[in-house]
Amino acid sequence: MLVHTPIARQVRFDDGLKPNSTSTRETTVTRLTYIGHATVLIDTLGVRILTDPLFANRVAHLRRQAPPVDRDATSRIDLVLISHIHEDHMHLPSLRSLDPPPRVLAPAGAVPILVQAGIQNVQELHAGESAEAGGVTIVGTKARHSRLRYPFGPSAEPMGFVIRGSKSVYFAGDTDLFDEMNGLEPNLDVALLPVWGWGPTLSRGHLNPRRAAEALRLLRPHMAIPIHWGSYSPIGMSWLNPSFLTRPPREFKRAASEIAPNVEVHVLVPGAGAELVEGIWNAGT
Numbered sequence: 001m002l003v004h005t006p007i008a009r010q011v012r013f014d015d016g017l018k019p020n021s022t023s024t025r026e027t028t029v030t031r032l033t034y035i036g037h038a039t040v041l042i043d044t045l046g047v048r049i050l051t052d053p054l055f056a057n058r059v060a061h062l063r064r065q066a067p068p069v070d071r072d073a074t075s076r077i078d079l080v081l082i083s084h085i086h087e088d089h090m091h092l093p094s095l096r097s098l099d100p101p102p103r104v105l106a107p108a109g110a111v112p113i114l115v116q117a118g119i120q121n122v123q124e125l126h127a128g129e130s131a132e133a134g135g136v137t138i139v140g141t142k143a144r145h146s147r148l149r150y151p152f153g154p155s156a157e158p159m160g161f162v163i164r165g166s167k168s169v170y171f172a173g174d175t176d177l178f179d180e181m182n183g184l185e186p187n188l189d190v191a192l193l194p195v196w197g198w199g200p201t202l203s204r205g206h207l208n209p210r211r212a213a214e215a216l217r218l219l220r221p222h223m224a225i226p227i228h229w230g231s232y233s234p235i236g237m238s239w240l241n242p243s244f245l246t247r248p249p250r251e252f253k254r255a256a257s258e259i260a261p262n263v264e265v266h267v268l269v270p271g272a273g274a275e276l277v278e279g280i281w282n283a284g285t
């Protein structure tokens with residue numbers, strides 16, 4: 001049975017962007033770049049969208065192990081999507097560094113924190129609502145994850161997003177499995193799925209490689225790209241060259257071949273991109 005996320009209302013999102021139709025190629029190509037952790041650049045219909053921007057070499061007790069972020073690659077962002085308020089997903093210094101300031105879509109409860117931090121152009125989106133940006137439709141989806149930023153608050157509802165451009169892309173944020181993944185977006189092109197965290201073990205509310213493969217069975221995308229791996233580790237652990245930095249995508253690909261064999265899994269290392277043209281995957285862009 002297909003369970004579709006109902007669209008409760010459409011959010012007006014007047015960002016001044018016009019649908020881009022400069023060339024046939026621009027209207028048919030979706031480019032995806034895995035910046036690292038949960039940060040992905042989605043370039044579709046001429047609209048540059050960044051998920052959960054995190055550029056820092058250090059955040060809380062974590063140090064970046066992936067190559068430094070190429071800030072040219074993350075320039076001229078039109079729209080930022082914030083999935084939830086954990087510091088490694090809603091990182092205020094990274095958001096402040098985006099120039100010019102892009103529009104930001106964030107879940108209920110995140111907006112006051114962002115506004116207080118001086119982030120401009122913030123708009124609240126709930127699961128089931130949609131917004132428009134330059135011909136791209138963004139739909140908020142459910143996520144199953146902790147609501148708290150710190151142990152004692154503040155709190156906000158976590159969410160994911162479906163980005164409907166020249167291809168449809170699902171960005172899960174941080175989540176565990178939930179029933180409504182079943183048919184969440186009909187004919188989904190690409191699922192960006194978290195397959196790990198940042199340490200040797202995973203806390204509740206995250207997908208490990210096998211559970212992420214279970215998510216593919218429910219979502220039924222044409223392709224999947226594992227994210228949330230290979231980017232950060234606890235300070236002091238990097239000299240161990242821990243396998244959790246490299247193993248999760250391989251385990252995900254293996255599990256997906258058993259559980260969801262019809263889904264193509266493409267692994268991008270942090271910093272790598274690819275483009276999707278009419279169902280053809282061009283890696284290494």
Ligand SMILES: [Zn+2]
Nearest residue numbers: 084086145174
């Ligand atoms: Zn989180």
